[in-house]
Amino acid sequence: xxxxxxxxxxxxxxxxxxxxxTHNITGKILDENNQxxxxxxxxxxxxxxxxxxxxxxxxxIDVPDGKQTLTIQALGYQNVSVRDTGQQSFVVxxxxxxxxxxxxxxxxxxxxxxxxxxxxxxxxINNEDLTSGGGSSALDDLQGxxxxxxxxxxxxxxxxxxxxxxxxxxxxxKDNNALIVIDGVIMNNFDRTVDPSGLTQVDFGNSANDLDPxxxxxxxxxxxxxxxxxxxxxxxxxxxxxxxxxxxxxxGNKKSKLDVTYKATYTESQILKLxxxxxxxxxxxxxxxxxxxDDRQDNxxxxxxxxxxxxxxxxIINGQQLVKPYSFQPDALKSFFNNGxxxxxxxxxxxxxxxxxxxxxxxxxxxxxxxPSTFYNKYSVRFNASTELSNNFYSSVNVNYINxxxxxxxxxxxxxxxxQNLLLIPNDxxxxxxxxxxxxxxxxxxxxxxxxxRYGYFGGYNKNPYWAAQNYKNLDNSNRIVGDYxxxxxxxxxxxxxxxxxxxxxxxxQFETPAVNDQPADQTGRYAQLNYINNGGxxxxxxxxxxxxxxxxxNYAHQFNQDFGINALIGDNVTMxxxxxxxxxxxxxxSGLVIPGFYSLTNNSGPITGYxxxxxxxxxxxxxxxxxxxxxxxFVEMTxxxxxxxxxxxxxxxxxxxxxxxxxxxxxxxxxxxxxKVMNYGKIRMGxxxxxxxxxxxxxxxxxxxxxxxxxxxxxxxxxxxxTPAYQIQQTFGPGNLKPELTREYEVGTDLSFx
Numbered sequence: 001x002x003x004x005x006x007x008x009x010x011x012x013x014x015x016x017x018x019x020x021x022t023h024n025i026t027g028k029i030l031d032e033n034n035q036x037x038x039x040x041x042x043x044x045x046x047x048x049x050x051x052x053x054x055x056x057x058x059x060x061i062d063v064p065d066g067k068q069t070l071t072i073q074a075l076g077y078q079n080v081s082v083r084d085t086g087q088q089s090f091v092v093x094x095x096x097x098x099x100x101x102x103x104x105x106x107x108x109x110x111x112x113x114x115x116x117x118x119x120x121x122x123x124x125i126n127n128e129d130l131t132s133g134g135g136s137s138a139l140d141d142l143q144g145x146x147x148x149x150x151x152x153x154x155x156x157x158x159x160x161x162x163x164x165x166x167x168x169x170x171x172x173x174k175d176n177n178a179l180i181v182i183d184g185v186i187m188n189n190f191d192r193t194v195d196p197s198g199l200t201q202v203d204f205g206n207s208a209n210d211l212d213p214x215x216x217x218x219x220x221x222x223x224x225x226x227x228x229x230x231x232x233x234x235x236x237x238x239x240x241x242x243x244x245x246x247x248x249x250x251x252g253n254k255k256s257k258l259d260v261t262y263k264a265t266y267t268e269s270q271i272l273k274l275x276x277x278x279x280x281x282x283x284x285x286x287x288x289x290x291x292x293x294d295d296r297q298d299n300x301x302x303x304x305x306x307x308x309x310x311x312x313x314x315x316i317i318n319g320q321q322l323v324k325p326y327s328f329q330p331d332a333l334k335s336f337f338n339n340g341x342x343x344x345x346x347x348x349x350x351x352x353x354x355x356x357x358x359x360x361x362x363x364x365x366x367x368x369x370x371x372p373s374t375f376y377n378k379y380s381v382r383f384n385a386s387t388e389l390s391n392n393f394y395s396s397v398n399v400n401y402i403n404x405x406x407x408x409x410x411x412x413x414x415x416x417x418x419x420q421n422l423l424l425i426p427n428d429x430x431x432x433x434x435x436x437x438x439x440x441x442x443x444x445x446x447x448x449x450x451x452x453x454r455y456g457y458f459g460g461y462n463k464n465p466y467w468a469a470q471n472y473k474n475l476d477n478s479n480r481i482v483g484d485y486x487x488x489x490x491x492x493x494x495x496x497x498x499x500x501x502x503x504x505x506x507x508x509x510q511f512e513t514p515a516v517n518d519q520p521a522d523q524t525g526r527y528a529q530l531n532y533i534n535n536g537g538x539x540x541x542x543x544x545x546x547x548x549x550x551x552x553x554x555n556y557a558h559q560f561n562q563d564f565g566i567n568a569l570i571g572d573n574v575t576m577x578x579x580x581x582x583x584x585x586x587x588x589x590x591s592g593l594v595i596p597g598f599y600s601l602t603n604n605s606g607p608i609t610g611y612x613x614x615x616x617x618x619x620x621x622x623x624x625x626x627x628x629x630x631x632x633x634x635f636v637e638m639t640x641x642x643x644x645x646x647x648x649x650x651x652x653x654x655x656x657x658x659x660x661x662x663x664x665x666x667x668x669x670x671x672x673x674x675x676x677k678v679m680n681y682g683k684i685r686m687g688x689x690x691x692x693x694x695x696x697x698x699x700x701x702x703x704x705x706x707x708x709x710x711x712x713x714x715x716x717x718x719x720x721x722x723x724t725p726a727y728q729i730q731q732t733f734g735p736g737n738l739k740p741e742l743t744r745e746y747e748v749g750t751d752l753s754f755x
Contacts, residue, residue: 027090045069119661159376166238185501200414247357269340279328283426297460299424314458315522416472424462503547513537515596535592633668645694661687
């Protein structure tokens, strides 16, 4: 059921006597589900007399004698006109307006407005459309549903990072992702993608994917700065306004009804696309002098042409060697990947009375990835409640706890890079057989009868990808609490409320690099000097993030008469951000593991490197928004915000940016069959807005000192060296006069609905 509330309160006039005598009319306004609709406006045509339905959808109005037409207006529904023919009571059924132009839209600060009012582009996706594909990520589920949105995923599976860029990249240095706002509160969308070695990438996903799609009621995409200007600098890239599910009010004296929902979803996924490879030549290299044409240790596929004859391959171990047809294996790469399996369980309990609502949900998602040994498990609990207090006060609370535990593969160019090792396998090798790591011909580390560690895998320059996926462990465990509390006072045309939100994250990542010292099993000389040596390593990082947001907002809505209305808002915002990092690393290059397979920062053969970093940032802003409307067809909105940001020098840290937009629903001037049968709705919109942004924390500060490895052409030295500490001055530092980054956007567009 769609339930929206009218933002424009109706003004009353004291000059009722000017119309002479009056008569009283009562009635009830019902929505499409035959439930009372609160906040609907009842206007007496040709007068300034009006009323608003109460929480049960009931109204009471004194109509001047001689006036016979009542107009009912409700956000998201078609206007209804009824004639007063002498009856004292009315029951009016509302009909939903066109989804394209009349539906309610969640705009900046979580305010609901009719789409026709907006002078900028917006798209709303409901839960049914969002979850129709059975995906596990709300952001991935937006792909193909929002015009102008570039939505890309690193992995395509659960747990991978997703970027949502609206209308292109805007900032050179800062994040270009759209702002994520949940129930009016900003979400810390931090990136868990890390680079532990400088040559690899491990993608644990970004935190916006923590939210379960089944918990979402709708997502409204505000595509540009004009739409999200009231959020200040963080709204420069547009915003995703996420509304979560909540309990429903019960009409009148009806008993509270308990709604229980259980949903179980099982999905399987396969690799979608792989690099195209040639199928004419196999292992070896005919074109480089000194190479064996059929070199069985090589990773090139430019040997002799395929002849489909039996041919030995791989190392010779104890006088034995594998034999296979020398032919192209078109499905070899695909055979490496598993069918990804995801089981998602969702349970919710919701209910409400006339004055209060509650909603509780529990979600568990368990995934085994398409890359061997990878997994992603997510568990969450969400609770929200609202209540109407006495004396026109109201309040609500929303709390969400999320736990993620995942293991991701190595990417990029590193010894444990799964895709790199997979793509270095010649195209005649039966890759699916390599999964049997107990077989000495496929093993990367076994002990022979003499007690020597050896590897029997054919490749002299790459690793068995199954072994790499199994032994290079990258683990992430994240615990998160996101919540907000609202308290407000609403009477008549005034609404004042304070909204406080927090977002706390504790995240731990671990990276395990196996320690090996293996000789090739082949003693014929073909694998001479191709020992596999790695000192082993371990890295552990603790990340704690805290976000605090507080908005104090006052809103005034007034309809002067049937033609003119105003909606004015003023507020202030306090944003505090803190990020702490604590890292310890045993590097395979400058240190190593003493005991192979024991991953602890106490198991180091050399110096341990690390860092302890703190980032603090604060922003204070004040903002205002004024919207004027004429006959609910012409709208003009003016916005302005001034921020003071801690990342900028004091002479540049305060900056103001205004905006203005307008829209005209021109089909309100069209009558007859053309409107009814051809162009049902049409709107022209235009606007311009600016958004300011501060810098990255501390980049404007003078250069400092840090303790890092001293690198030269002779190698690296990690201080302290022979108990002597050493520090280096930072190589980059700010200019000292950094100014705010300003984004200015101009927008012209139209929304049309036909037939």
